[in-house]
Amino acid sequence: MTATSNGARTMPAVSYTAQWMAAARALETERDDALYRDPLARDLAEPDGFRLIDRYHGGGLLPFISIRTRYLDDAIGTVLDAGTVKQVVLLAAGMDARAFRLDWPDGVTVYEVDHGPLITEKRRRLDALGAVPRADRREVSADLTGEWLPDLERAGFDRDRPTLWVVEALTFFLTEPQVGGLLELLASASAPGSTLAFDILGRALLRSPFSRPFLETLAADGTPWIFGSDDPEPFVAAHGWRVTDLREPGEPGAGEGRWPYEVQPRGRRGANRLWLIRAEVDR
Amino acid sequence: MTSTPVQATGIDRVRGWILGRHADRTELADDVNIIDTRLVDSLSFVELIYTIEEASGTEIDFDSIDIEDFQSLDTIRKAFFA
Numbered sequence: 519m520t521a522t523s524n525g526a527r528t529m530p531a532v533s534y535t536a537q538w539m540a541a542a543r544a545l546e547t548e549r550d551d552a553l554y555r556d557p558l559a560r561d562l563a564e565p566d567g568f569r570l571i572d573r574y575h576g577g578g579l580l581p582f583i584s585i586r587t588r589y590l591d592d593a594i595g596t597v598l599d600a601g602t603v604k605q606v607v608l609l610a611a612g613m614d615a616r617a618f619r620l621d622w623p624d625g626v627t628v629y630e631v632d633h634g635p636l637i638t639e640k641r642r643r644l645d646a647l648g649a650v651p652r653a654d655r656r657e658v659s660a661d662l663t664g665e666w667l668p669d670l671e672r673a674g675f676d677r678d679r680p681t682l683w684v685v686e687a688l689t690f691f692l693t694e695p696q697v698g699g700l701l702e703l704l705a706s707a708s709a710p711g712s713t714l715a716f717d718i719l720g721r722a723l724l725r726s727p728f729s730r731p732f733l734e735t736l737a738a739d740g741t742p743w744i745f746g747s748d749d750p751e752p753f754v755a756a757h758g759w760r761v762t763d764l765r766e767p768g769e770p771g772a773g774e775g776r777w778p779y780e781v782q783p784r785g786r787r788g789a790n791r792l793w794l795i796r797a798e799v800d801r
Numbered sequence: 802m803t804s805t806p807v808q809a810t811g812i813d814r815v816r817g818w819i820l821g822r823h824a825d826r827t828e829l830a831d832d833v834n835i836i837d838t839r840l841v842d843s844l845s846f847v848e849l850i851y852t853i854e855e856a857s858g859t860e861i862d863f864d865s866i867d868i869e870d871f872q873s874l875d876t877i878r879k880a881f882f883a
Contacts, residue, residue: 727868
């Protein structure tokens with residue numbers, strides 16, 4: 519499946535959304551009150567990212583993307599500051615430029631896993647920009663729908679050492695069994711002390727008739743949003759992880775002051791949930 | 802307009818909630834489509850529903866929501882304050 523208008527280089531549809539995410543990060547970067555700055559994002563968003571910003575104008579989407587990015591930045595900082603984790607895996611990394619923009623402690627290896635065409639195109643752009651990573655950055659071309667752990671291990675990943683997995687903006691593209699299987703797969707390759715930082719959307723949000731036009735646009739473009747949960751802790755626990763931090767946008771540590779909606783109490787009927795999560799491997 | 806003062810108060814609370822979210826607006830006519838104009842979006846609709854519930858004293862079933870009931874203050878009035 520291809521979806522870019524850039525005929526010479528076509529990328530699968532989920533990569534198409536990588537440009538969209540990059541455009542969102544570029545827009546955040548240009549704000550006076552930016553939650554983070556990603557100077558490479560504007561170049562990584564071409565050619566489709568900004569058009570997609572207009573096409574997918576779902577309520578709250580841009581602030582959510584920014585808050586999620588910052589939450590995961592903070593999660594990376596918190597985990598690495600503790601000093602025991604030295605390998606970080608950005609799964610379905612897309613146009614993520616964290617390897618170039620975060621302050622990484624010495625001795626940290628950052629693996630960016632995505633499929634080959636995206637990795638190639640990203641490298642071409644980063645090379646043209648003269649971008650220099652601030653950690654030992656390793657690209658891993660892999661088919662995430664197949665057996666990809668061997669590709670990661672060939673790049674140097676050591677499953678006997680604790681890992682920080684960052685799985686940003688991925689779970690909602692999968693079915694519930696696929697998300698459960700992914701969490702279990704990550705757990706199976708996680709030494710004690712490993713952490714998973716990721717996001718899960720709410721189920722009510724994905725079922726709401728008010729979300730339908732936005733969701734139908736995504737589905738028509740080949741990137742339907744599928745999985746959501748309104749009660750993530752038991753789901754995560756059932757697949758090998760123990761939630762250690764869970765926040766929603768608008769809460770302290772998750773974009774408080776930037777989120778244009780009320781934070782609803784847990785358990786409030788019908789509320790739209792967007793979960794930002796850190797979990798430790800349960801072993 | 803045949804609504805009683807109590808009903809007018811209810812729909813005015815809904816109107817007030819929408820206006821409160823949009824500092825650039827000072828009025829909202831009853832026939833303005835609040836979804837097409839993005840005055841209410843996919844994330845704030847739930848707050849709209851809570852506001853209608855509080856103003857009308859009724860509980861809305863999230864599983865059987867008809868989006869047509871939420872197009873404007875007119876349709877909200879007919880569905881929840883009639």
